[in-house]
Amino acid sequence: MKQITAIIKPFKLEEVREVLADCGVTGLTVTEVKGFGRQKGHTELYRGAEYVVDFLPKVKVEVVVKSEDVDRCVEAIIKAAHTGKIGDGKIFVTAVERVVRIRTGEQDESAV
Secondary structure (H helix, E strand, C coil): CEEEEEEECHHHHHHHHHHHHHCCCCCCEEEEEEECCCCCCEEEEECCEEEEECCEEEEEEEEEECHHHHHHHHHHHHHHHCCCCCCCEEEEEEECCCCECCCCCCEHHHHC
16 A cells, blocks of 8 residues: 655545545645645745745645556546646655554555
8 A cells, every 4th residue: 555645735635535536545634734846936026025035835635556566546636636837746655554543444455
């Protein structure tokens, strides 16, 4: 099993959720986060004063899938989250050693 963590632009969340559902993903976790990459924030003007926004709002989407489904899910996320502009985000894939469903005690793939 693998965990896919995608950091995306907030307005792309619904599209990413839909393509993951089409890939057979039955559950995911979404967290509102802030961060920056190469763009290093931006400058805004508020009531005549200029200030720097260092951390930009992003959304972190986390899913756990079977190893054989990883490539298909990653490709779907890329297509849904892509705008072609700086700050589209990143996808991280990590190994998951164990999963336990708290309610039933099911473990590993049956718990996903």
